[in-house]
Amino acid sequence: MSPPTAPIEVGNGPKPEFLTTKKSSLISMDELVQIMEANTLQDDPREKRTERSSKLVKAYLIKNEPEFVRVLGFRDRGWMQNKDKGDAFFKAQRDRADNTDVSGEQKFFRMMIQIADEMNGVTGALSPQTARGPDMKVLDICMAPGGYTAAVLKFNPRASTFAITLPKEQGGHPIHVERSRLAGLQLLDVTMLVNEFTDKPMPPNHPDREKFLTIRPFKFHSFDLVFCDGMVLRTQQREDYREGNEVIRLSTSQLILAMQRIKAGGTLVMLLHKIDSFPAANILHIFSKFSKVEAFKPQKKHATRSSFYMIAKDVQPGHEAAKAVVEEWKEAWWNATFGGEDGTGMPKVDPHESAVFNILEEFGEQLMEMGRPVWRIQGDALSRTEYASDGSIVRSEGVVGVPGAVNPSPWRDLRESLKENVPLQTSSSPGVPVGPSSWRALRENVPPKSTDSPVISSPWDVMRESLKERVAQSPTSPTPLDKDLKSI
Numbered sequence: 402m403s404p405p406t407a408p409i410e411v412g413n414g415p416k417p418e419f420l421t422t423k424k425s426s427l428i429s430m431d432e433l434v435q436i437m438e439a440n441t442l443q444d445d446p447r448e449k450r451t452e453r454s455s456k457l458v459k460a461y462l463i464k465n466e467p468e469f470v471r472v473l474g475f476r477d478r479g480w481m482q483n484k485d486k487g488d489a490f491f492k493a494q495r496d497r498a499d500n501t502d503v504s505g506e507q508k509f510f511r512m513m514i515q516i517a518d519e520m521n522g523v524t525g526a527l528s529p530q531t532a533r534g535p536d537m538k539v540l541d542i543c544m545a546p547g548g549y550t551a552a553v554l555k556f557n558p559r560a561s562t563f564a565i566t567l568p569k570e571q572g573g574h575p576i577h578v579e580r581s582r583l584a585g586l587q588l589l590d591v592t593m594l595v596n597e598f599t600d601k602p603m604p605p606n607h608p609d610r611e612k613f614l615t616i617r618p619f620k621f622h623s624f625d626l627v628f629c630d631g632m633v634l635r636t637q638q639r640e641d642y643r644e645g646n647e648v649i650r651l652s653t654s655q656l657i658l659a660m661q662r663i664k665a666g667g668t669l670v671m672l673l674h675k676i677d678s679f680p681a682a683n684i685l686h687i688f689s690k691f692s693k694v695e696a697f698k699p700q701k702k703h704a705t706r707s708s709f710y711m712i713a714k715d716v717q718p719g720h721e722a723a724k725a726v727v728e729e730w731k732e733a734w735w736n737a738t739f740g741g742e743d744g745t746g747m748p749k750v751d752p753h754e755s756a757v758f759n760i761l762e763e764f765g766e767q768l769m770e771m772g773r774p775v776w777r778i779q780g781d782a783l784s785r786t787e788y789a790s791d792g793s794i795v796r797s798e799g800v801v802g803v804p805g806a807v808n809p810s811p812w813r814d815l816r817e818s819l820k821e822n823v824p825l826q827t828s829s830s831p832g833v834p835v836g837p838s839s840w841r842a843l844r845e846n847v848p849p850k851s852t853d854s855p856v857i858s859s860p861w862d863v864m865r866e867s868l869k870e871r872v873a874q875s876p877t878s879p880t881p882l883d884k885d886l887k888s889i
């Protein structure tokens with residue numbers, strides 16, 4: 402283990418942004434690299450697909466957030482150690498999604514209504530502050546089958562609902578909401594709305610120039626509530642050149658359109674993946690500058706997945722930060738659509754590490770606050786699966802490995818007790834302290850001190866042991882990634 406980095410000398414000139422506010426969760430570059438190294442499994446194909454920016458976010462969270470460490474353990478078991486079982490499970494899930502029949506579609510529709518109901522119960526997202534009774538206007542981007550719109554109409558039957566969604570003929574889902582209930586519907590591929598996303602002329606040699614759409618749907622409306630629930634579908638027929646960039650094309654398309662239609666003070670709901678990845682953390686951080694952001698994950702639906710929803714309330718599209726980021730998204734859409742030598746799109750460039758560090762410094766604590774319930778729900782759900790379970794879940798009756806209600810995470814109690822600086826009392830063993838030394842040990846990466854009082858063996862200990870094993874297995878020579886990071 403290398404020593405902590407020496408404090409950086411700051412002269413009289415302008416101070417680098419990352420030195421201005423020192424937070425307890427801050428971490429040195431060296432530490433980040435060490436944690437990243439210890440957690441890079443050489444034979445894990447996921448590592449190759451993960452960009453460096455997301456690896457840095459992951460390292461930061463490993464250092465600071467027990468709830469994330471817990472879910473990571475389950476993910477590793479499901480995706481690596483029990484890979485065959487995990488692969489079989491996800492393949493079956495994909496096959497079901499791709500080959501769904503009418504009853505499957507209806508089930509999906511009902512599930513989306515339930516998610517919207519739960520989302521509204523927890524966050525009030527379906528009742529935006531700008532909406533006044535029947536005047537409420539909603540734009541549902543990527544709407545089919547229409548569970549969200551149906552839920553809005555259930556809570557507010559006089560709301561005006563507008564929708565955009567991929568036509569069935571192009572592989573989109575069928576719509577289950579009666580057309581007469583919609584004030585407007587556009588069946589189209591939202592990523593092709595060229596006049597929404599750029600003022601520049603299209604490259605003359607683009608092979609599919611005529612497929613781009615010049616309309617600007619619902620241009621004269623502004624909305625109290627906008628949903629961006631698009632998901633790149635395997636069933637959509639797309640040209641090969643689109644494959645690599647479709648995720649970024651769809652997310653930027655939805656974001657630009659949403660920001661160009663939302664009312665000042667409105668609410669935007671967006672499906673995101675992996676709150677512990679850079680792209681999701683970055684979007685939450687950006688929205689936190691011009692809205693009130695929270696994260697929501699349904700307790701049961703899609704609980705084993707990493708998906709969650711950003712709920713951004715009181716969005717201010719006229720804020721300078723909002724206007725600036727819309728320009729950035731437009732640039733990103735252009736690059737993903739028309740960039741590169743062939744003019745058919747180029748891969749996204751991973752941000753510089755300093756940008757990742759600035760975000761972690763400014764937003765890391767908030768990210769952990771938001772992510773904790775999301776990781777907890779996914780961790781609890783994975784702990785109940787055959788492929789990821791380690792049999793260690795703490796349940797309401799204190800029974801291990803038996804289905805039942807799940808206790809709030811032990812980490813929350815531990816964290817709270819540390820904040821208050823009092824020994825932790827656990828419900829299963831009142832009066833027995835969980836030694837803060839375990840916590841400190843983990844943060845400082847030293848072996849936990851033994852105490853006179855018995856310390857409850859925790860999932861932390863399990864995780865610590867597995868980390869130790871990984872460190873022992875990882876090569877000692879620095880990887881090219883480490884060299885790059887150290888040279889910053």
Ligand SMILES: C[S@@+](CC[C@H](N)C(=O)[O-])C[C@H]1O[C@@H](n2cnc3c(N)ncnc32)[C@H](O)[C@@H]1O
Pocket residue numbers: 510513514542543544545546547548549550565566567572573574589590591592628630631632633634637651
């Ligand atoms: C998760 S579903 C949305 C469910 C919906 N929120 C509900 O409540 O029923 C994702 C939707 O995105 C749509 N979609 C995917 N790619 C799209 C695109 N390029 N343009 C428009 N819609 C798209 C799919 O057809 C599908 O209807």
